[in-house]
């Protein structure tokens with residue numbers, strides 16, 4: 623039994639730790655991370671059962687604690703694209719992005735879907751540029767990638783299918799954050815857990831990972 627472990631359930635990532643406590647305890651941190659503490663000798667099966675029972679509670683609280691603050695794109699009519707502010711112009715003739723302006727055909731009231739679609743395109747293009755670079759550097763190859771608006775994680779990697787999932791929210795962060803997540807998720811192809819071997823891999827391929835990880839406010 624590992625002292626530190628990770629449980630992934632319904633795209634929620636739970637960081638668990640066995641320590642000297644009496645009961646299983648699940649909590650959501652201020653940054654929206656889900657942490658589980660468990661008594662030292664409790665079995666994996668018991669932990670699994672506990673988490674399953676708490677799943678509805680967890681989903682409900684994660685939703686209120688996180689989704690709200692994720693898309694504050696309309697403040698002052700600006701949105702961040704790779705940490706640069708872009709002005710949003712509504713009712714434009716076509717959807718386009720140029721010179722710090724994002725043009726949307728839709729009106730202000732229905733902006734969300736249109737804006738997300740534009741941002742997704744931008745992040746997809748950038749990922750198509752960056753992923754091959756990191757694949758070559760690490761020698762690890764994803765089978766495909768997908769961009770999804772997620773609330774709990776910056777990225778995921780399905781170890782079996784080698785499919786990487788990138789959080790749409792990364793489009794707002796500096797480009798190095800996308801790089802970091804790509805290297806991180808590629809690393810999961812050969813290292814399932816965040817163990818010493820995994821961090822050796824990170825150090826080797828992305829030596830500055832600690833700083834970037836911190837700036838990202840890891841979900």
Ligand SMILES: [Zn+2]
Nearest residue numbers: 806807810816
């Ligand atoms: Zn990871």
